[in-house]
Amino acid sequence: DQQVKQNSPSLSVQEGRISILNCDYTNSMFDYFLWYKKYPAEGPTFLISISSIKDKNEDGRFTVFLNKSAKHLSLHIVPSQPGDSAVYFCAAPSSGTYKYIFGTGTRLKVLA
């Protein structure tokens, strides 16, 4: 079954700099990969997605890159802002089902 790993539990970045969050998955899929953002005491909210037929998707300050050969996703936030401080989850589709498998999350702290 699909496995998703976010190997960095936390990341601190100075305001204005780039934040790079990484995610690895095990099973190649013809589908969408997702990033969610979660603030304390709230549910995760959708941030950005990327189709498996693309290698990059950009939405304002947020860009997601997909390296299919390496089975690796990354989320770039430029420039980082204090309001970006949150836990970020990546999610990969599970083959043959409608479900997404989430990673353990990376806690981003943007320092003012």
Place this chain on the structure above:
Amino acid sequence: DAGVIQSPRHEVTEMGQEVTLRCKPISGHDYLFWYRQTMMRGLELLIYFNNNVPIDDSGMPEDRFSAKMPNASFSTLKIQPSEPRDSAVYFCASSHLRGLKGYTFGSGTRLTVV
């Protein structure tokens, strides 16, 4: 739309007691998911429904956990008997189509079993 509504927001119970978590999905969404968040395992999928029918419950940890969806606007997750290791934040999510924007999550229920 009010979004996905979960109740209660917080639940503290004693070990051995029955706990029921509730979820109202977004109207028109035909998929409903129950996730559990812990520090060690992140967001784990417990079970999901399509058109009120359970499709995949392979993530339900034990027989102590059960979930129902009696109609399109309501679902419950029950733990009986509860144990301290069940302490976590439980999220409900719903969606209509998978793909571009995934699911919409509720605000979660923080369960503490003492």
